Amino acid sequence: xxxxxxxxxxxxxxxxxxxxxxxxxxxxxxxxxxxxxxxxxxxxxxxxxxxxxxxxxxxxxxxxxxxxxxxxxxxxxxxxxxxxxxxxxxxxxxxxxxxxxxxxxxxxxxxxxxxxxxxxxxxxxxxxxxxxxxxxxxxxxxxxxxxxxxxxxxxxxxxxxxxxxxxxxxxxxxxxxxxxxxxxxxxxxxxxxxxxxxxxxxxxxxxxxxxxxxxxxxxxxxxxxxxxxxxxxxxxxxxxxxxxxxxxxxxxxxxxxxxxxxxxxxxxxxxxxxxxxxxxxxxxxxxxxxxxxxxxxxxxxxxxxxxxxxxxxxxxxxxxxxxxxxxxxxxxxxxxxxxxxxxxxxxxxxxxxxxxxxxxxxxxxxxxxxxxxxxxxxxxxxxxxxxxxxxxxxxxxxxxxxxxxxx
Ligand code: HEC
Ligand code: HEC
Numbered sequence: 001x002x003x004x005x006x007x008x009x010x011x012x013x014x015x016x017x018x019x020x021x022x023x024x025x026x027x028x029x030x031x032x033x034x035x036x037x038x039x040x041x042x043x044x045x046x047x048x049x050x051x052x053x054x055x056x057x058x059x060x061x062x063x064x065x066x067x068x069x070x071x072x073x074x075x076x077x078x079x080x081x082x083x084x085x086x087x088x089x090x091x092x093x094x095x096x097x098x099x100x101x102x103x104x105x106x107x108x109x110x111x112x113x114x115x116x117x118x119x120x121x122x123x124x125x126x127x128x129x130x131x132x133x134x135x136x137x138x139x140x141x142x143x144x145x146x147x148x149x150x151x152x153x154x155x156x157x158x159x160x161x162x163x164x165x166x167x168x169x170x171x172x173x174x175x176x177x178x179x180x181x182x183x184x185x186x187x188x189x190x191x192x193x194x195x196x197x198x199x200x201x202x203x204x205x206x207x208x209x210x211x212x213x214x215x216x217x218x219x220x221x222x223x224x225x226x227x228x229x230x231x232x233x234x235x236x237x238x239x240x241x242x243x244x245x246x247x248x249x250x251x252x253x254x255x256x257x258x259x260x261x262x263x264x265x266x267x268x269x270x271x272x273x274x275x276x277x278x279x280x281x282x283x284x285x286x287x288x289x290x291x292x293x294x295x296x297x298x299x300x301x302x303x304x305x306x307x308x309x310x311x312x313x314x315x316x317x318x319x320x321x322x323x324x325x326x327x328x329x330x331x332x333x334x335x336x337x338x339x340x341x342x343x344x345x346x347x348x349x350x351x352x353x354x355x356x357x358x359x360x361x362x363x364x365x366x367x368x369x370x371x372x373x374x375x376x377x378x379x380x381x382x383x384x385x386x387x388x389x390x391x392x393x394x395x396x397x398x399x400x401x402x403x404x405x406x407x
Contacts, residue, residue: 077105077129077170079188083196083230090184090200090209095129095172101208102181105129108172109272110258111265113251115285115304120223120380122175122182126246130274134166138249138279139242151240151313158242159322161249161282167191171244181206182218182225187237187244195243197233223380232376240313245304250323253284285323289384298392299323301385305374319350332361334404346371352404353396362390 077095080086087093090101097103104110108127116124130136139162141148149155156162165171167189175183184200200209201216215229237243246252252265263271270278286292288301303323309315311322318338320330327333332351337360340346347360356362364373365386372378 076132077108077172078131079168079170079190079196081190086196086198086211088211090211093186095127095170095186096184102206104172109269110256111247111252112254112256113246113304114254115251115288115300117245117304118374118378118382118385119175120177120225120378122177124176125174127172128165128247129170129172131166131168134168134274135276136166136247136269136274137164137276138162139164140277140280142280143277156242157240157311157313159248159250160324161279162242163244163247163249163252164242165189165244165247169244171247177220177225178222181209182220183227184209185228185233187233189243195234195237197228197230197237199227199229199233201227226377226379228377235315235376236308236374238308238314240311240315240317241308245308249279249282250285251304253282288388294388294392294395295327298389301388305382305385309375334399334406336405340371349405351393352399354394354398356390356393359393362386362393365389 077093090096091098095105095108097105104127108129110125110127112126139147139156139158139160141160146154147156148160151157158164169189171187173185173187174181175185181202183202185197186200187195187197189195199212199216201212201218202209212227212229215232216227218225218227234243237245249266252269254265255262256265256268258268266279266281269275285300285303286296288297290297292300300323302321306319307314307321307323310319311317312320318331333353335350337346337348337350341348347358347363349358350360352358364371366381367373368379368381
């Protein structure tokens with residue numbers, strides 16, 4: 001698995017957000033001629049971690065929005081120390097441009113991941129704000145074997161190459177459906193052990209978003225959108241997976257169209273001096289819907305969508321969906337289910353080679369009722385993904401009679 005070479009799937013660049021006030025994104029001077037989607041970082045200048053708060057010291061050398069958002073750059077996108085201090089309006093968080101909350105504040109770094117979480121068809125944008133002077137530590141099992149011990153033996157549980165973000169980091173994710181912004185999520189690291197997530201609901205006009213105090217299901221006409229509660233954030237942003245999920249070398253090892261051109265994201269963070277030690281490169285996860293072999297694409301999908309809970313130290317650790325876990329060790333094939341055993345509607349085996357219909361894994365991904373997987377935050381089946389998983393299972397040689405599960 002470790003030797004997978006991927007060339008990140010290139011989809012055309014759209015200036016969804018973060019096309020700075022200075023207009024269109026600079027065309028990426030890339031041999032591949034395309035971007036990786038997401039925003040193009042007109043705002044990357046004036047990163048909060050730069051000593052020169054004027055912001056021209058160049059995250060990406062662009063110096064983006066120095067004129068436009070002085071106040072935001074001064075206050076910065078900071079974590080709140082207590083829940084009561086977390087602003088009710090998104091425009092007051094300093095994580096977005098105060099005059100136009102659809103744009104990120106100066107200093108936020110846009111990024112994209114190789115293998116995204118399925119979010120019921122929403123288009124997403126991601127940004128990170130690293131506090132001034134803060135450094136990212138990347139988990140490296142060769143350098144620090146202790147942190148890579150099993151989670152129940154004192155290891156951190158997070159993947160190798162996980163980016164441990166400094167206290168004060170704020171992560172931002174925007175969700176749009178049908179071109180309309182519906183939700184912005186903020187996830188922050190308050191201290192060594194505490195992370196906190198907030199959900200902001202956008203108004204119909206798309207001009208402002210308001211913090212929710214609990215979960216909410218909203219009928220969008222075409223689908224029901226679930227806004228998770230703060231505690232639900234942490235049911236997926238599990239301790240076992242390291243709380244922040246997308247910032248790992250295998251997710252970040254891909255190109256991004258920054259304001260000053262195309263660059264590999266890991267190299268960009270390195271160029272910005274945001275790591276305490278230069279990280280070892282790790283091959284990027286294959287695009288689940290790209291051109292890598294089927295089994296690798298399936299495993300990439302499971303890594304992001306399932307392994308956050310189903311891993312050692314996760315909420316349900318008797319299945320291991322991590323990308324690096326050998327197939328035999330996932331505890332899927334011909335393994336009887338543990339939950340829902342009394343329900344005749346539910347396939348009784350986790351995975352029956354050759355037979356998606358008899359496999360609980362497939363059933364769980366098709367279901368939209370009580371058996372739905374992932375368990376929270378999704379009510380729309382990811383058809384492309386279930387077809388891929390079913391194709392994968394169907395292509396496996398069928399087991400000998402009466403061996404699956406073993407008697
Ligand atoms: C169903 C599981 C799930 C739930 C519930 C969930 N997240 Fe996430 N979130 C993920 C995964 C997986 C990623 C990484 C992949 C991606 O970005 O597509 C992620 C990424 C993020 C990111 C980008 C930084 C990172 O950690 O990768 C932010 C910010 C974020 N989530 C905030 C929140 C907040 C705030 C909540 C609660 C209001 C929440 N999330 C609820 C699974 C979840
Ligand atoms: C938010 C955490 C979470 C995520 C994400 C998640 N699961 Fe689960 N999963 C659980 C929990 C908790 C259970 C046990 C409760 C139940 O049976 O519903 C479970 C049960 C299961 C079972 C039944 C196992 C048995 O032996 O009975 C299967 C199969 C499964 N999940 C597959 C998946 C797949 C496939 C994905 C990704 C598409 C996924 N899960 C994502 C939390 C999660």
